[in-house]
Amino acid sequence: MKLFGLCTLLILLISFNGMSQTNVMIRAKAKDAKFIGTSVGGAKIMVRNALTKEILAEGITFGSTGNTEKIMKQPKVRYQDLSENNTAGFLAKLDIKSPTFIEVEAYAPINKKQATVKTTTQLWVIPGKDIMGDGVVLEIPGFIIDILSPQTHERIPGGISTEIKVNVVMMCGCPVEEGGLWDASGFEIKAVVEAEGFFKEVALQQTEKSSTFSGNIDLNKGNYTITVYAFDPKTGNSGVDKTNIIIN
Incomplete structure (x- = not known):
């Protein structure tokens, strides 16, 4: 039984080590409003290893504020994405070889310093397990x-x-x-x-x-x-x- 467990662990480690890029879509959404994108300069996104604070990815959300009808007027249905293909976001491409606990920071809107708010969240990312669609959404109040x-x-x-x-x-x-x-x-x-x-x-x-x-x-x-x-x-x-x- 112990041998079986060790073999399983070894297979998992080999599987993880063989994977290099994991994609995580990150979006910033204004509270009671739409996504923060190019029209206001976007949101600055920082992705760090939560334990070591190493920066794994960084960038600016790019794209439109999204579909007003879908975001603000239609009832929200479970598992239904609010975003569409052109909705603002930042695709973080993470080079990880084992499950990694990350911290995601959004500073938005980045071009309006008197209004910029920092919002953070944390989550586990598994190598090869992409998080797409709406992805990780951080709410920006104000x-x-x-x-x-x-x-x-x-x-x-x-x-x-x-x-x-x-x-x-x-x-x-x-x-x-x-x-x-x-x-x-x-x-x-x-x-x-x-x-x-x-x-x-x-x-x-x-x-x-x-x-x-x-x-x-x-x-x-x-x-x-x-x-x-x-x-x-x-x-x-x-x-x-x-x-x-x-x-x-």
Whole structure:
């Protein structure tokens, strides 16, 4: 019996050692939205040996955000992939010769540093056992927020109303707009304006342009910090951007 067990183990080891490349599809998906791909610069993916921290593969997710109907509207069926052939992902090609416990990191969206979130997971990968289809999906919570005006360190004359204008999208770049699939009327989008001895919140309203919101505030002379946030009470998604201005 012991001899049989040793022979089985030897066969397995020979089988593992004969395999060199194992494919693992890795995707980053925005919470309550679609996949993070080329349209927002993608997600940076790092695959490490969880024990030694050796980098086994790294790259950027590439492709589309996916099929809106399938991802956001149709009921999810067990074993049904949300992704399609052109849906954003990174194919990690791992050179492993034995079962390996890996750690997968996603930094997304990589081109928007004020919004970038790191999400990680761990799993065993077996040599020759590819993980394809949706593959390993890491959820990325939040909003991407860009303050369009006023500009950083802008000097603004006193006595005039200061407009605060921002762009707000989901982490996949999908539009936020009133009455849309990602309905701004259910979100809190506000600017918090602060200075020494001064604090005020300004509700931002949608402009004629999709995903663009603005509001006005009258400020006296001083140095101000403007923090803009978006919050979805239904999902807990939140995002922030900041800037500083000078009122002369």
